[in-house]
Amino acid sequence: MSPTLKRCLLLLTTCLLLTGCWDRKELNQLAITSATAIDWDGKVWTVSYQVVIPQSITNTGGNSGQQAPVMVFSTSGGTIRGTVQKSSLEMPRSLFFAHNRIVIIGEKAAEHGISQLLDVYLRNPDSRETVNLLVTGGEGRKILEQIIPLEKVPGSAIQNMIRNEDNNGSNNKQVKLYQLMMGSSSDAPYTLIPEIIISGEGDNNTIASLKNTSFPNKLKLGRTAIFKKDKLVGWFTKDEEYGNNWITNQIKKTTLYFGCSKESTEYRMAIRFDHAKTKLKPIFSDHGPLMMQVHVKAIGNIVENACPTDPTQPKDIQAIEQAAGAEIIRIMGNSFQAAIKKKVDIFHLADLIHKHDPTRWRQLKPDWDQQFANLQMDPQVDVKIARIGMSGKAYREIIKGGEE
């Protein structure tokens, strides 16, 4: 045993005596927060927490099913972290935010601006910038109180809801907090955040209601909030956001329904797209308005058909592809017009120009709003049908053939 070794051992032993200090936290000293909501009433922040009650969730606890899976409470104060600190006045355990899945922003807070919240998230190691942001029309707390069947933890249920929509429907995109930060600090400081609403009558905040098979109300994704920098400035409808997702290359998987021909809006056919790629390209001309070239390439399968066209024929396939393309163009057009009318550059065209052509961006920047108001869209859509499914002609047509 050399003296150095002895010294090291002594150091180690003294370190081991430190146990209990530092930041050790047993699991039963934590209040696992699954969702938070933030509201502003003009003077103070109110932060609401949805705290998971573990015993009532797992089957090991004796009283599972007897007790609500979560508890919701709020604290208020001038600063967000200070408000969180106040929770220790009424909680036997310390709040643990690492598993917080969603942050719900009340409408007033959204209008006031949530830069303070963003700062809290950036500054503290225990808060994750990957939480999903949602906006709600009224108070955020109301959303946290809702019980959701199927899922034990409402917070993660809401997150799964938006994630599922993002991956399989692509009508609403899930927005994580860091994406809002990126969006609000870019040249076109606009971010779209999905809204969550309670549809139906009353509240669904007792466990007793889970005994029924249907509920008078439920949580649902609603419109889409437009944030300029950190403030709420307006709303888009669902369809408008859907178009925007097509424009901005945010479609993952989606089912598109359309009419039998290019012009028809009598929807009788559906394609499930599982690959979609959009390229945006600004086209400059010295004597015309600025053009935005939108080039969509989408590959999908026919999943429903009630049109006279016969997908087994190549020329009919082309017609179907064109009809679908026309529908996509229509959807994108609506969305584009809405954005132009509201003067919000949700396509982040400004960033695109800045990135690819900084010198021109410097010229454009002073009167960008003017430029944007006169923006034109030049859409091109290539739809490719990969598979027509397991039957050929529409069943409707087959029956008709029998009549003849």
Place this chain on the structure above:
Amino acid sequence: MNPSLQVPFPLSTNLQDNVKWLKQQLGESSDMNYRQFELGVYPDTNGVAMFYIEGIVKYDIINEHITKPLLSSQENESYWRQDICFHDLLCQAITISDLSLSFDGDTIVSALLEGKTILFADGYNEALIAGTAGWEKRAVDEPQTQTVVRGPKEGFTEDLRTNTALIRRKIRSPQLRFLSLHIGRVTQTEVVIAYLVGITDPKVVEEARQRLARIDTDSVLESGYLEEYIEDVTYSPFPTIMNTERPDSAAAGLLEGQIAILVDGTPFVLQAPVTFFRFLQSSEDYYQRFDIATFIRIIRYISFFVSMLLPALYIAITTFHQEMLPTTLLISLAAQREGVPLPALAEAFLMEITFEVLREAGVRMPRVIGSAISIVGALVLGQASVQAGLVSAAMVIIVSFTAISNFVTPALNMAVAARLIRFGLMLLAGTFGLFGILTGCMAILIHLASLRSFGVPYLTPIAPLVMTRLLDTFIRVPRWLAMVRPLSKTNRTRQKPYDKPSPPPKNRL
């Protein structure tokens, strides 16, 4: 050297003096048998005295080849002519091949203690030593420790000669040499170094011989005694000398360039030099098909690290890094911990120590009451303790899985090392979380890299990196690829390169 004999005793020509002397040497010990024969028809000869120790001789040999000829010679006068000498008696009467003469008291006494028979004849100051050693041996049966599914089922026994024979039977080569020493001032235990000339590094043999020769102790009862005397590093949980109960494993070691040290009285043969990875390999790896063996070997490596780290990781993650767990798991762990009074560290320690106690009890218990342990064990390490609210169910799972993983390690001494280190790592985890575990692992790694076994770096072939040997460390390549002897410096080639088997050409079938 027998301490009672400082000066070599010169025998007297008087038979009675010699008899008295030899009796005195063993202090009239009750297991010494002595018989005197009247020989011949000459009144001036007192005849012959015979000594042997009961229980370590073969009686039928003594009866058939010593007593009988000597007694029959009494009638047969032609034996005892006037000019007869002791040597002739040797040559003619006693029909034992292992015969020698000695004038030296020391030699005589130790020969007697080895089970040989001593004959004194009146008028001669020398003794006849007849090899009659033989005793009750345990039969060669299956080794208790390193069992295999496929492979030879014979194990070493407590008898040294049986053991050397078992190795000799595996390697019928004149290159196989046994070098014998006697260690232990009181026990005079025979120790044999086995090596293969031309394959084993002579320096290693010489080093081993010197280290063994240096030992000055009164007793060697098991090879573990020697292990502690000759290992390179004493203050380390990791063994730097391997032991085996399997002749095939010892033979394979010899062919790889290891030496084997056999000790009389124990079935455990020491093997050196050895690397860390050898402890996690089983001889069966080489009997199974190589792909299966590789898979199982990798499982074994993983299990070793699991058995060392799993409780520590559990403690660290549940007390410091809860954010690393998936939410559902965290919630169910939290639910289990509701109502558990102890912090995770104390809980883990409690369970681990409980398990160690159970294990030890299982080893020490008389076989008759062995079934009790499984019943009690299931209670203390199972659902009952969870329902009693002492521990969480997850902890029980962790401890059980750790235990099972630990049993996977083929070498017991390495498994014990992992168990010891586990406790240290648990303390570190409970104090500093993952940071502590990482620090601990670094310390262990540094320590491992500093170890040597008879001069061979412990972490070969990883540090230093030896590419050719990597083929047989984590994976096991097919035999026709394993061309290099790992530990040999002199003769590294095993076989022709790339002697890959292939079906015969079509026209031959």
